[in-house]
Amino acid sequence: MAANWKMNLSLDDARALIIAIKRAETDFNTVDVLIAPPFTALALAYELLAETDIFIAGQNMHWETGGAFTGEISPLMLKEAGCTHVILGHSERRSLFYESSAIVNKKTIAAINAKLTPTVCIGESLSEREDGKTFDIIKSQLNESLKDFRAHERTYEELILAYEPVWAIGTGRTATPAQAQEVHSFIRNWITENIGSDIAQDIRILYGGSVKPDNIKELMEQPDIDGALIGGASLKTDSFIPIIHFYEN
Ligand code: PGA
Numbered sequence: 001m002a003a004n005w006k007m008n009l010s011l012d013d014a015r016a017l018i019i020a021i022k023r024a025e026t027d028f029n030t031v032d033v034l035i036a037p038p039f040t041a042l043a044l045a046y047e048l049l050a051e052t053d054i055f056i057a058g059q060n061m062h063w064e065t066g067g068a069f070t071g072e073i074s075p076l077m078l079k080e081a082g083c084t085h086v087i088l089g090h091s092e093r094r095s096l097f098y099e100s101s102a103i104v105n106k107k108t109i110a111a112i113n114a115k116l117t118p119t120v121c122i123g124e125s126l127s128e129r130e131d132g133k134t135f136d137i138i139k140s141q142l143n144e145s146l147k148d149f150r151a152h153e154r155t156y157e158e159l160i161l162a163y164e165p166v167w168a169i170g171t172g173r174t175a176t177p178a179q180a181q182e183v184h185s186f187i188r189n190w191i192t193e194n195i196g197s198d199i200a201q202d203i204r205i206l207y208g209g210s211v212k213p214d215n216i217k218e219l220m221e222q223p224d225i226d227g228a229l230i231g232g233a234s235l236k237t238d239s240f241i242p243i244i245h246f247y248e249n
Pocket of ligand 1: 004164168169170171172208209210211229230231232233
């Protein structure tokens with residue numbers, strides 16, 4: 001269960017939320033929990049989460065190790081700040097900051113080289129879905145975003161995928177569990193055909209887009225949905241904790 005805080009929460013609010021998550025008595029044998037705070041809250045998250053089972057992710061990074069890239073942050077900087085993971089190619093990065101799959105490809109391999117686990121996001125827009133192009137878009141995003149990953153000596157632990165239909169992000173409009181399962185199954189088949197069946201079986205494919213306490217259980221019952229990337233509902237204790245405790249119901 002991965003919390004994508006996006007550009008939200010003051011340090012005080014971040015501290016209160018992390019402390020509540022730490023106290024939630026989560027069964028970490030059943031669920032892995034990842035928090036992706038804004039860069040300015042990474043040090044705080046690291047301080048509060050050291051020696052817990054909760055992982056920390058950056059929400060983005062540059063592919064170079066350093067240099068003249070004003071406003072950017074490198075894989076090594078994320079590692080130094082305590083991150084084990086990084087979210088890459090989120091649809092907001094793709095649509096608002098013009099990030100192409102070619103850029104996501106460079107970032108994915110840079111993360112792996114730095115021993116950060118990338119969570120690579122893919123997903124179609126509403127018009128693409130309505131035009132019947134969902135599977136073509138997913139296929140081309142996978143092909144281009146994972147181009148170098150495919151050429152690399154890899155294991156499934158090195159990569160997480162997140163299917164996030166753009167029309168379901170922050171809109172309150174969730175894909176139905178059947179709609180999500182259909183695309184997750186397509187993604188897993190693509191991995192079998194293009195990377196390998198062992199990796200396809202074990203890789204985690206997360207669903208993202210208006211995940212809430214009342215839809216998480218049904219989503220998690222789908223055979224190809226292995227977890228969730230949660231935006232809005234990850235910002236509040238009373239919605240995030242029931243989501244990470246989905247297994248109790
Ligand atoms: P949402 O965001 O849960 O607010 O829809 C999900 C995401 O963008 O990762």
